Amino acid sequence: ARRQWSAHGWAQAADGMAAVTSLMRAQQIVLARVDEVLRPFELTFARYEVLMLLLFSRSGSLPLNRIGVRLQVHPTSVTSAVDRLETRGHVRRTPHPTDRRAILAEITEEGRATALAATEKLNDTVFAEPGLPDGGIDTLVGLLNEMRQAAGDF
Amino acid sequence: ARRQWSAHGWAQAADGMAAVTSLMRAQQIVLARVDEVLRPFELTFARYEVLMLLLFSRSGSLPLNRIGVRLQVHPTSVTSAVDRLETRGHVRRTPHPTDRRAILAEITEEGRATALAATEKLNDTVFAEPGLPDGGIDTLVGLLNEMRQAAGDF
Incomplete structure (x- = not known):
């Protein structure tokens, strides 16, 4: 989609669109996994x-x-x-x-x-293995915080 | 919350919990912003x-x-x-x-x-200014992809 954005003359916004789309998709996948683990607990x-x-x-x-x-x-x-x-x-x-x-x-x-x-x-099934490299968590949390602030979080 | 996790003896899972929570919160804030922009278009x-x-x-x-x-x-x-x-x-x-x-x-x-x-x-109101430093987008997208894969994405 990033390529499509550039092809339509929206190159300046392509990176931001990719970041937002990637955020939405990752959340959707991770939430589905978390909700699956929580379902037996209602x-x-x-x-x-x-x-x-x-x-x-x-x-x-x-x-x-x-x-x-x-x-x-x-x-x-x-x-x-x-x-x-x-x-x-x-x-x-x-x-x-x-x-x-x-x-x-x-x-x-x-x-x-x-x-x-x-x-x-x-903890056992999701949190202990987030699938991120050493130091990746702090980097990810930092970048997500920056996105939240840019989107008007307080 | 990361501190609470460690205090409860769940230190091994604290980073993963922080990453997941941060992902959920960032998505929630960014989605609210995006939906606000899209609302006039129904x-x-x-x-x-x-x-x-x-x-x-x-x-x-x-x-x-x-x-x-x-x-x-x-x-x-x-x-x-x-x-x-x-x-x-x-x-x-x-x-x-x-x-x-x-x-x-x-x-x-x-x-x-x-x-x-x-x-x-x-593009004008959200994507052009994702609020991330140079190179931050590629790093973020890369880390989010790793999380997706760990959560069972294909």
């Missing part, structure tokens, strides 16, 4: 990320809006992830102790056990 | 990619299954993208001239005009 990557955020939090709970900010996803996505996690008994909604307008999502014991079991599996 | 990136594939094809048409293979997406995703593009008059379905079981998606004149206008806009 988790998606989005729900897994919410669970891990709660697991790592000091009190095991966070306000819904904080979850959205931390994962950089829309409030409606947080709501729907927490809905699904609550249905499965992995989290419960509780009132915020001081802020009456805020709602906390709190991880349950079952949620913790599921998060840890899913992590073991992801 | 396109998503998935539909835009189908249109460009047809635009670049010699005859302006491709069998639906070939589109799926080229974009590495599930046949149902191709069907739904082509449905939406057909509703907007950007493509039309036609019978394959020699294979009775195959259906072609053919780009219309309006589809061509929309694809070109959307590309001008994407």
Whole structure:
């Protein structure tokens, strides 16, 4: 496609197009692999990320809006992830102790056990072998961060 | 999160987790930016990619299954993208001239005009400034390809 871009007189944008397309395709393949590993746990990557955020939090709970900010996803996505996690008994909604307008999502014991079991599996089958050369991870993460910032990330 | 991974005794998988998480977040931010640019054209990136594939094809048409293979997406995703593009008059379905079981998606004149206008806009606002240093694109694309292969891409 990069060649096509140049052939159409868009040479200046060809590299950027290739970077974006490559990013989309890599994400699609890796997400499919991750979701396949998470399926037996009835988790998606989005729900897994919410669970891990709660697991790592000091009190095991966070306000819904904080979850959205931390994962950089829309409030409606947080709501729907927490809905699904609550249905499965992995989290419960509780009132915020001081802020009456805020709602906390709190991880349950079952949620913790599921998060840890899913992590073991992801570590073994995906994360331990990302398929990158020594030093490649830091380079990749650095370049992806630059792309995020260019796309208006904060 | 990388620190948390190490603190939990998962140090061996921490780099891979960081790479995957970074990939997901970058894709999410860049896709949001791209979709924002495409919205006035009533396109998503998935539909835009189908249109460009047809635009670049010699005859302006491709069998639906070939589109799926080229974009590495599930046949149902191709069907739904082509449905939406057909509703907007950007493509039309036609019978394959020699294979009775195959259906072609053919780009219309309006589809061509929309694809070109959307590309001008994407080139100007996203692709021309991917925010990467000189040589960074080739490095990034190379590393993303390695991740794809490790995740089972072909």
